[in-house]
Amino acid sequence: MPSHHKKLIIANWKMAPNTLAEAGQILDSVDEYLGSLNEKEISLVFCPSFVFLEEVGKILKTSHLEHQASLGAQDIFWEDAGADTGEVSGPMLNKLGVKYVIIGHSERRWKLGESDEVVNKKLKAVLRNEMVPIVCVGERVRNDNFKEFLKEQVEKTFAGLSQDDLGKCIIAYEPVWAISSNPDAHPDAPDSALESIGIIKKTLLANGHLLMANLYLYGGSVTSKNVTDFIQQQEIDGVLVGGASVNKEEFVKILSLIK
Numbered sequence: 575m576p577s578h579h580k581k582l583i584i585a586n587w588k589m590a591p592n593t594l595a596e597a598g599q600i601l602d603s604v605d606e607y608l609g610s611l612n613e614k615e616i617s618l619v620f621c622p623s624f625v626f627l628e629e630v631g632k633i634l635k636t637s638h639l640e641h642q643a644s645l646g647a648q649d650i651f652w653e654d655a656g657a658d659t660g661e662v663s664g665p666m667l668n669k670l671g672v673k674y675v676i677i678g679h680s681e682r683r684w685k686l687g688e689s690d691e692v693v694n695k696k697l698k699a700v701l702r703n704e705m706v707p708i709v710c711v712g713e714r715v716r717n718d719n720f721k722e723f724l725k726e727q728v729e730k731t732f733a734g735l736s737q738d739d740l741g742k743c744i745i746a747y748e749p750v751w752a753i754s755s756n757p758d759a760h761p762d763a764p765d766s767a768l769e770s771i772g773i774i775k776k777t778l779l780a781n782g783h784l785l786m787a788n789l790y791l792y793g794g795s796v797t798s799k800n801v802t803d804f805i806q807q808q809e810i811d812g813v814l815v816g817g818a819s820v821n822k823e824e825f826v827k828i829l830s831l832i833k
C-alpha cells in the first residue's frame with residue numbers, strides 16, 4: 575500500500591497502446607524521470623491491457639520503477655474458477671503479480687452494461703484474492719438528481735462490505751461527463767469533485783461504515799494543465815489518468831507537477 579503522504583497516480587491505459595514496444599517506451603520515459611528525482615513523493619500504478627500485463631509486470635520490477643510503481647489490471651471476473659469464456663480470474667491476476675484492479679469503470683458500466691450488482695461481485699472477488707480494488711463511481715450527468723444517483727450507486731456498489739474491507743478500497747470519483755472519451759467532455763472543477771467526494775463519504779457513513787475507504791482519487795480529463803488543481807486538495811489523494819497516460823511526454827509532465 576502506498577503511504578498516505580504520497581500522492582497516488584494511476585495510469586489507466588484502457589485499450590492502448592497497440593504494441594508492447596510502445597508500452598515499453600512509456601515506461602522507459604517514466605523510469606528516466608524517476609531516476610532524475612531525489613525525493614520520491616509519488617506512487618504509481620500502471621494498468622495495461624490484459625495482453626501486456628505479464629510483460630509490463632516484468633518491466634516494473636526493474637530500475638527506478640521497482641520501488642515506485644505497481645501493476646494493476648483493468649477488470650476481473652467475479653468467480654475464481656469455472657467455464658467462463660473470455661474472462662480472467664482473480665487467482666490468475668494475483669499470480670501474475672497484480673496488486674490493484676480497477677472495478678466499475680464507467681466505460682464498462684455504460685458501454686458494456688455492467689450493473690452495480692456485477693461491480694459489487696467483482697469488488698468482492700478482488701478483495702478475496704488479496705488485491706486492492708480501485709472502485710470507480712460517478713454520475714453520468716450532473717443534473718438535479720446527481721446526488722441521489724451517486725448515493726444509490728455507492729450504496730449498491732459497496733453493499734455487504736465489512737468495515738475492514740471498505741478500509742482496503744481506493745475510491746475513484748470519475749464523473750462520466752468529464753472523461754475525455756466522451757464527445758461532450760469538459761473537465762471537472764476541483765470544487766465539484768470535492769462536493770461529490772463528500773457525498774460518497776456521507777453515503778458510506780450513513781450505511782454504517784465508520785471506517786472510510788483508504789484513499790479517494792479524482793479521474794476525468796486529467797492533464798498537465800489541471801492536475802495541480804486536483805492534487806493540491808487535501809481530500810484528493812491522487813488521480814486516475816486515462817488518455818494522457820499513454821502519451822509519454824504528457825504523462826511525465828503530469829508527474830513532474832506532483833509535489
Ligand code: 13P
Nearest residue numbers: 586753754794795816817
Ligand atoms: P481520461 O483521462 O482520458 O478522461 O480518462 C479518465 C478515465 O476514465 C480514467 O479511468
